[in-house]
Amino acid sequence: MKKQIVKELNAFLKGNYMAIESYERFLEKINEPEIRKIFQKIKANHEEHAKLVQERIRNLGGEPVDSSGIIGDMVDWMDQFKLETKELPHIIKDAQTGEFRGIKKSKEMLENDLDEESLSLVQNILEKDEEHVALLTELLKSLP
Numbered sequence: 560m561k562k563q564i565v566k567e568l569n570a571f572l573k574g575n576y577m578a579i580e581s582y583e584r585f586l587e588k589i590n591e592p593e594i595r596k597i598f599q600k601i602k603a604n605h606e607e608h609a610k611l612v613q614e615r616i617r618n619l620g621g622e623p624v625d626s627s628g629i630i631g632d633m634v635d636w637m638d639q640f641k642l643e644t645k646e647l648p649h650i651i652k653d654a655q656t657g658e659f660r661g662i663k664k665s666k667e668m669l670e671n672d673l674d675e676e677s678l679s680l681v682q683n684i685l686e687k688d689e690e691h692v693a694l695l696t697e698l699l700k701s702l703p
């Protein structure tokens with residue numbers, strides 16, 4: 560049971576690593592200081608989430624996966640992004656697509672048999688990701 564939870568949390572952790580990596584790539588394309596600030600904030604949130612999930616896995620007696628192996632896994636993930644574009648609306652929509660994927664994964668996790676503490680952790684991260692979507696939607700609307 561614990562082993563299964565660790566396995567699921569590790570899959571979830573990988574998703575967080577991918578989010579961090581995607582925001583890193585988005586940031587390479589963004590020059591506007593105000594928009595960079597928002598993307599950096601969201602990226603920092605994901606880094607914080609990754610740390611919390613790692614901590615939870617360790618507390619369950621498991622070993623958190625590291626982020627070194629994710630680039631290969633990311634090919635699939637990045638496929639959905641229009642990476643060639645540097646246009647802000649596209650970048651923001653790509654970021655949202657990534658967030659929606661994370662949200663979907665969180666919701667699947669919530670349906671699984673997690674212990675109470677892991678459940679509340681995933682729930683909190685899900686809420687934060689929903690805030691990210693809202694932030695990005697506001698940002699889209701604010702563009703000239």
Ligand SMILES: [Fe+2]
Pocket residue numbers: 578601605658661687688689691
């Ligand atoms: Fe997010």
